[in-house]
Every structure is written in C-alpha cells, then in structure tokens.
Amino acid sequence: AETTTPEAQIAQGGASGVKNFIAVASGKGGVGKSTVAANLAVALAETGARVGLLDIDVYGPSVPVMFGIPIDEKPRVNEERKIIPLVRYGVKLLSMGFLVDPNNAVVWRGPMASSAVKQFVNDAVWGELDYLILDLPPGTGDIQLTLVQTVPVTGTVIVSTPQEVALADARKGIKMFEKTGVPVLGIVENMAYFTPPDLPDRKYYLFGQAGAQKLAAEMEVPLLAEIPLEQATREAGDLGAPVTVREPDSVAAGVFRELAGRV
Ligand code: ADP
Ligand code: MG
DSSP: OOOOOHHHHHHHSBSTTEEEEEEEEOSSTTSSHHHHHHHHHHHHHHTTOOEEEEEOOTTSOOHHHHTTOOTTOOOEEOTTOOEEOEEETTEEEEEGGGTSOTTSOOOOOHHHHHHHHHHHHHSBBOOSEEEEEEEOOSSSSHHHHHHHHHSOOOEEEEEEOSSHHHHHHHHHHHHHHHHTTOOEEEEEEEEEEEOOTTOTTOOBOTTOSSHHHHHHHHHTOOEEEEEEEOHHHHHHHHHTSOHHHHOTTSHHHHHHHHHHTTO
16 A cells, blocks of 8 residues: 655645644634634734634634635635635635525534534645634534544633623633643633723723633633724724734734734
C-alpha cells in the first residue's frame, strides 16, 4: 500500500494541519459570538497568523453576511471531492450558510447537523493553519458535543453580555466545556458599555455592570475583553466586513486586536 506523508494528508483535506482550534461559544443567542469570532479571526490574520473560520451555527449562520459573500458564491470541491474554503481578508471561511438556502428555515435534526459539522472539519482543505476559529451555535446541545468529539478543541472563548440572563447561560456553557475536558480560555463581555459619540468620556452600562467580571471570578477564568456596544460594529457586520477591517480605528477594533493577543 502507498504510504501517505503528513504533508499529503494535509493537502488531501481535513484539519490535521491545524495547530489550534478555538471555539467561540455562548449560552445564549444574539450576544455577539459571531461578531467576536469574525473579528478575532481577522485580527489574528493581521498579525500574520494563518487563520480559518468555520461557522457551524446551522440554524443561524452569520459568516456569509458578515464577510459579504454573495448568495451565488459557493465553495468548490477539488478532484478528491474535498471542500475548498473561500477566502476573505486573509481568512479561510466555511459556513453552514453555504449549504442552505438563506431564505428558507433549516429543519435539520441534530444528527444531520452533527454530520455536516464533521464534514466541514474532515472533508475540507484547511491546509496548514495556526488557528481555526469555530463559531458555535448557542447552547450546550448536540453540535457542541459533536464538535468536542470531532476535533481536539484547544480552548474555548465564552461570549456573554453583562445581563443576568446571558450570564446564567454562559455559566452553563462553561460547565459543559469543563465537563468535556475542554479548557475555557476566558470570558469576553460584549455590549459591555455604550459611549455616545458626542460624550466620549462617558460609559453607560445599558445591560448592567461588572457581571462578566463576577462570573469570571466565580468560574476562575480570565475576563479576556470588554467590547463596547458600538454602531460601527453593528454596521460593519451588516455591510460585509468585520469592524476590525472596516473601521480599524474604532474602539471595538482595538479591543479585538488585544483579544487576538490573548488567545
Ligand atoms: P450571536 O452570534 O451570538 O447570535 P451576533 O454576533 O450575530 O450574535 O450579534 C447579534 C447582533 O448584534 C448582530 O446584528 C451584531 O452586528 C450585533 N452586535 C454584536 N456585538 C455588537 C457590538 N459590540 N456593538 C454593536 N452591535 C453588536
Ligand atoms: Mg452567531
């Protein structure tokens, strides 16, 4: 039989050339996981690291919109029928959103979603990467479990807003990862405060104050970043380029670059 070198295996597909798998997770939806995952990915790529971003939120994929990928642009397969990620802003991208019609609701059951996750990890040409960022769906269900069973997750970043309902779910998420033996790198507090453009030295704590600090202390994990609620961040997400690329001088972009230095 033919022997396959590690280089050949990497060229054929799969994630064996990935050094670090960083999962971006949360208990609750809508707290900014995808925003954090996308900005972390581009901020790492800006440092010269080789980066991929895999969006496995089957029920609410965000990468196509956040990276401005037209509906008719889909990843191709190579001769070995391995999926070739798209590339934007120096980041290799795959998203569940590439598989489904964006105008139709996904009605997959857990096992189907789980097998799609496995395919995107094992049957895609990721090549050699320093980081593969995984944008997870909210919660602690099938997909999260499949993921930790499919890839050796290096660490997970938990995203929460300062709100009690979000923190309670974040706590559950942290416990799930700890139970499955995945290291929790820390918590990112998103929408931590709001500074009105005409009052640049004010901070308004719309969703509560210091909640994530308390959770971080309680769970004995670091607080990795506090990201402000910022119009530029929301607009960038909707306009097809993460804020770190689109508004590199914004407060959020600075915080994302610091975060990239901490993972
Ligand atoms: P999740 O992936 O957790 O569901 P998203 O990253 O999709 O959350 O964020 C939900 C919405 O909130 C998006 O429209 C996004 O642009 C917006 N958003 C996230 N973080 C911020 C922020 N720091 N400032 C302003 N808008 C934000
Ligand atoms: Mg999301």
